[in-house]
Amino acid sequence: MDFREEYSKKHTLVENAIKRILERYNDCPATIYEAVKYSLFAGGKRIRPVLLLSAHEMVDGDLDESMDLACGMEMIHTYSLIHDDLPAMDNDDMRRGKPTNHKVFGEGIAVLAGDSLLNMAYEVFLENSLRYPDKLLNHIKAASIIANAAGIHGMIGGQVVDLEMEGQPAEPEILHYIHTHKTGALIEASLRAGLALENVENEAHTAIAGYGKRLGLAFQIIDDILDVTGDAAKMGKKTRSDEAHKKVTFTVVYGLEKSRRMAEELIEQAVGELDYFGKKAQFLKEIAYYILRRQT
Numbered sequence: 001m002d003f004r005e006e007y008s009k010k011h012t013l014v015e016n017a018i019k020r021i022l023e024r025y026n027d028c029p030a031t032i033y034e035a036v037k038y039s040l041f042a043g044g045k046r047i048r049p050v051l052l053l054s055a056h057e058m059v060d061g062d063l064d065e066s067m068d069l070a071c072g073m074e075m076i077h078t079y080s081l082i083h084d085d086l087p088a089m090d091n092d093d094m095r096r097g098k099p100t101n102h103k104v105f106g107e108g109i110a111v112l113a114g115d116s117l118l119n120m121a122y123e124v125f126l127e128n129s130l131r132y133p134d135k136l137l138n139h140i141k142a143a144s145i146i147a148n149a150a151g152i153h154g155m156i157g158g159q160v161v162d163l164e165m166e167g168q169p170a171e172p173e174i175l176h177y178i179h180t181h182k183t184g185a186l187i188e189a190s191l192r193a194g195l196a197l198e199n200v201e202n203e204a205h206t207a208i209a210g211y212g213k214r215l216g217l218a219f220q221i222i223d224d225i226l227d228v229t230g231d232a233a234k235m236g237k238k239t240r241s242d243e244a245h246k247k248v249t250f251t252v253v254y255g256l257e258k259s260r261r262m263a264e265e266l267i268e269q270a271v272g273e274l275d276y277f278g279k280k281a282q283f284l285k286e287i288a289y290y291i292l293r294r295q296t
C-alpha cells in the first residue's frame with residue numbers, strides 16, 4: 001500500500017470512530033452537541049491519531065484497541081484549537097476554512113465545547129481501558145502520558161509562555177520551550193501512548209520518544225514557516241498571524257532559510273531514531289517526510 005492510501009485508510013478509520021463515539025452523546029443539549037460536532041468535523045488532518053495508531057501498529061498492536069485513545073487525542077487537540085481561537089487568546093475568525101467555533105456558537109458555548117471535548121477524551125480513555133482488564137496498566141500508562149502532555153507540564157505550559165512572550169524579545173531557549181510544549185508535547189505523546197499499550201523493551205520507548213520530540217518540533221517550525229509563506233486559501237486560515245500577534249517564532253529568530261534547514265535536519269534525525277524498529281517503521285518514516293512537505 002502506498003503512503004497516501006495508508007494515510008487515507010487510517011484517516012477514514014478515525015473519522016468513523018469519532019462519529020461512533022459522538023453518537024453516544026446525542027442526547028445532550030443540542031447546542032453543545034452541534035458545537036462539539038462542528039469543530040470535530042471541520043476537516044482536520046488527524047495527524048495525532050494517525051501517529052498514535054501507527055506507533056501501536058508498529059509494535060504489532062491491534063488498532064481496535066488503540067482507536068479510542070487516538071480519537072481522544074484528536075478531541076484534546078480540537079479543544080485546544082477552539083480555545084486558542086477565542087478572543088481571550090489568538091482571536092481568530094477562521095480555522096480549517098470555516099468560521100471559528102465562537103464565531104458560530106458564541107464565546108460561552110465555544111468555551112464549553114472545548115471543555116466538553118477535553119472531558120470526553122478522558123471519559124473515552126477510561127471506558128476503553130475497562131474493556132481490556134488484562135492490560136489495564138498499559139491503558140492507564142497511555143492515558144497518563146497523554147494527560148501529562150496536555151497539561152501544564154506540556155501543551156498548556158507552552159501556551160502560557162507563548163501568550164506571555166507576545167511582543168517580547170525572542171530568545172532561542174524560550175522559543176524552544178514554547179514549541180516543544182505547545183505543539184510538540186501532544187505529537188510526542190501520541191507516539192509514546194501508542195507504544196505504551198504493548199509491553200516493549202526500554203530501547204523502543206527511548207527510540208519513539210526521540211522520534212516524537214524531533215517530529216513535534218519540526219511540525220511547529222513548518223507551521224511558523226507556513227504562517228509566512230503559506231497560501232491562506234489552502235490553509236483555511238489567515239497567514240501572517242504570528243507577525244500580527246508579535247509571536248516568538250523560528251522565522252523571527254532564525255529567518256526562513258535557516259528554519260527550513262533546521263526542520264529538515266530534525267526530520268532526518270527523527271527518521272534515524274526509527275531504525276531501531278526496522279522495516280516496521282516504514283510508514284512512520286514516511287509521515288515524517290509528509291510533515292516536512294505539508295502545505296496545510
Ligand code: GRG
Binds near residue numbers: 044083084
Ligand atoms: C488553548 C490550552 C490551549 C492550547 C492551545 C495547539 C495550541 C495550544 C495552539 C494552536 C496554535 C497553533 C495554530 C499552533 C500551531 C501548531 C498547531 C497545533 C497547528 C494545528 O494543528 P494541525 O495542523 O491542525 O494538526 P488540523 O486542522 O489539521 O487538525
